[in-house]
Amino acid sequence: MNVPEPSNEHLSVLRKYFGHNQFRPMQWKIIHSILENKRDNCVIMATGYGKSLCYQYPAVFCDGLSIVISPLISLMQDQVFSLNMSNISACFLGSAQLSKTKSMDDIISGKCRILYVTPEWCTSESGNEILNQIKGVRKVTLIAIDEAHCVSQWGHDFRNSYRHLSILRKIFNTIPILALTATATSQVRIDICKSLQLNNPLITCTSFDRPNLYFSVSLKSGKTEDLFKDFQKILVRKELSYKFSGATIIYCQTKKKTEDVANILKENGIMCAAYHAGLSLKRRKEIHEQFVKDELLVIVATVAFGMGIDKSDVRCVIHYGVPKEIESYYQEVGRAGRDGLPATCYIFYSYADFATNNYFIENISNKKFQEHRKRMLKYLQKYLETRNCRRQLLLSYFDDSNTFIEKVPTPNCCDNCTKFIKLGKQKFDQPELNLTEDVKLLLKAIDVFQGRFGMSVPIKFLRGCQDCKIPKEKLSHELFGFGKDTSEVAWKALGRLCLRDGLLEESSCSSSHMGKKFPMSTVHLTSAGKQYIKIGKKCGVELTPT
Numbered sequence: 001m002n003v004p005e006p007s008n009e010h011l012s013v014l015r016k017y018f019g020h021n022q023f024r025p026m027q028w029k030i031i032h033s034i035l036e037n038k039r040d041n042c043v044i045m046a047t048g049y050g051k052s053l054c055y056q057y058p059a060v061f062c063d064g065l066s067i068v069i070s071p072l073i074s075l076m077q078d079q080v081f082s083l084n085m086s087n088i089s090a091c092f093l094g095s096a097q098l099s100k101t102k103s104m105d106d107i108i109s110g111k112c113r114i115l116y117v118t119p120e121w122c123t124s125e126s127g128n129e130i131l132n133q134i135k136g137v138r139k140v141t142l143i144a145i146d147e148a149h150c151v152s153q154w155g156h157d158f159r160n161s162y163r164h165l166s167i168l169r170k171i172f173n174t175i176p177i178l179a180l181t182a183t184a185t186s187q188v189r190i191d192i193c194k195s196l197q198l199n200n201p202l203i204t205c206t207s208f209d210r211p212n213l214y215f216s217v218s219l220k221s222g223k224t225e226d227l228f229k230d231f232q233k234i235l236v237r238k239e240l241s242y243k244f245s246g247a248t249i250i251y252c253q254t255k256k257k258t259e260d261v262a263n264i265l266k267e268n269g270i271m272c273a274a275y276h277a278g279l280s281l282k283r284r285k286e287i288h289e290q291f292v293k294d295e296l297l298v299i300v301a302t303v304a305f306g307m308g309i310d311k312s313d314v315r316c317v318i319h320y321g322v323p324k325e326i327e328s329y330y331q332e333v334g335r336a337g338r339d340g341l342p343a344t345c346y347i348f349y350s351y352a353d354f355a356t357n358n359y360f361i362e363n364i365s366n367k368k369f370q371e372h373r374k375r376m377l378k379y380l381q382k383y384l385e386t387r388n389c390r391r392q393l394l395l396s397y398f399d400d401s402n403t404f405i406e407k408v409p410t411p412n413c414c415d416n417c418t419k420f421i422k423l424g425k426q427k428f429d430q431p432e433l434n435l436t437e438d439v440k441l442l443l444k445a446i447d448v449f450q451g452r453f454g455m456s457v458p459i460k461f462l463r464g465c466q467d468c469k470i471p472k473e474k475l476s477h478e479l480f481g482f483g484k485d486t487s488e489v490a491w492k493a494l495g496r497l498c499l500r501d502g503l504l505e506e507s508s509c510s511s512s513h514m515g516k517k518f519p520m521s522t523v524h525l526t527s528a529g530k531q532y533i534k535i536g537k538k539c540g541v542e543l544t545p546t
């Protein structure tokens with residue numbers, strides 16, 4: 001598509017209302033297609049590129065109205081506030097809003113340029129009625145659907161009301177629809193276009209890369225009480241106390257963990273707050289505001305803290321505990337360094353953390369969806385265990401054409417690249433290890449227990465350790481103590497490779513202790529695993545250490 005340069009008239013509107021001298025190349029291409037060709041668009045743009053301008057500018061330029069569907073009221077409030085500060089009239093309508101009269105007056109009179117609404121309101125009967133009324137009196141320039149990945153079950157933030165937004169196509173059948181998101185695989189992209197009934201949409205996909213982010217992964221050194229050991233390398237020593245180098249978000253898997261971590265940090269003199277869905281809305285808002293105003297530098301949160309954080313200078317995102325899966329992980333680290341300056345993303349995890357993830361996945365009733373979540377989790381595991389470039393692995397998840405072939409270690413990229421550069425190596429080694437016999441041994445030991453335990457008991461058995469869970473008669477089994485020369489850590493690492501490559505499978509269950517339920521997992525051989533014992537590598541599953 002040939003896109004002419006923006007005219008002086010466009011540039012002067014851009015300068016006057018938005019304070020920018022130029023459009024970014026993709027922004028102008030999208031805006032031009034909306035204004036000139038009334039074309040639908042599906043936009044996948046890395047965080048920080050400037051998605052909002054794509055839907056705010058067209059209505060300002062043509063004195064029209066952009067209707068923006070956005071998932072969070074707090075986000076809408078912030079955007080409405082900053083638009084009004086720039087002399088662009090904006091308002092929002094939602095079910096929970098008390099006074100709608102002023103907003104409606106501004107909309108009907110033609111004053112309002114940008115109207116924000118929630119997807120729930122849009123798909124409600126009263127919302128439909130009002131949208132039809134607006135259509136009768138206003139020149140609607142554009143319908144924008146922000147965070148459009150919520151449309152898709154294959155995304156990481158599926159929201160049911162997004163699924164019904166095709167109603168907008170029916171009400172505004174000749175008005176261009178612009179769907180926007182920061183993260184979408186090709187499968188999600190297809191789903192967005194289909195579900196919103198976009199008509200021959202212009203697809204724009206900027207690189208997913210965030211060059212200013214540095215990625216690092218480590219195993220946790222011990223229990224939560226020891227977390228200071230892990231964080232020490234991130235903290236800066238200032239006189240007698242420690243500080244994080246800038247605004248920091250620490251993600252934990254559970255509410256309880258956020259409290260525990262926040263308490264330990266506080267005991268060590270670090271000002272922070274725990275943030276999770278168990279707190280009152282008022283308290284959550286308070287913490288969010290303090291964070292945005294730099295009155296609070298560290299937030300220890302569950303994933304409830306996320307979408308809609310309007311803070312561009314987050315310097316560090318830490319996952320203390322394994323993230324949920326690969327897509328939400330990339331969305332969460334996307335909150336770091338939105339100002340374009342360097343920021344770091346750490347993960348500290350232990351293998352036990354996977355039990356929580358598996359427990360949630362086992363409780364998904366839709367089988368197809370459950371399989372998909374398992375695949376996303378497996379990819380995350382690959383990311384955690386890789387010895388190659390982590391950035392490359394992340395990017396290749398979203399972009400199928402992104403392969404490993406050309407990748408060489410580069411500075412300021414990830415811990416693996418740094419390691420290789422320090423060793424003076426020009427490329428990543430792919431270690432050739434033959435693990436066949438060890439794998440067979442581990443699989444046989446697991447099979448001895450017929451899926452009654454997780455990985456620990458069979459490994460203790462293999463290493464010849466006594467454990468009350470190992471039945472007496474098994475102590476005289478030929479495999480008891482057969483693998484004593486290999487460490488427990490090495491056996492566990494091998495077990496994870498077997499899980500990843502489909503030789504073993506985990507099932508989740510819960511165990512009770514002192515009246516409380518805890519998620520745990522048991523492990524058993526798949527049919528590929530059983531075959532592997534018989535014929536080693538020839539069964540079609542090649543165990544490849546990453």
Ligand code: ADP
Nearest residue numbers: 020022023024045046047048049050051052053
């Ligand atoms: P996204 O929603 O894609 O994460 P935003 O719309 O929040 O990004 O914009 C990110 C930052 O980029 C904001 O600070 C915004 O002011 C700035 N920005 C957007 N467009 C331009 C532009 N054309 N020129 C300069 N800065 C821009």
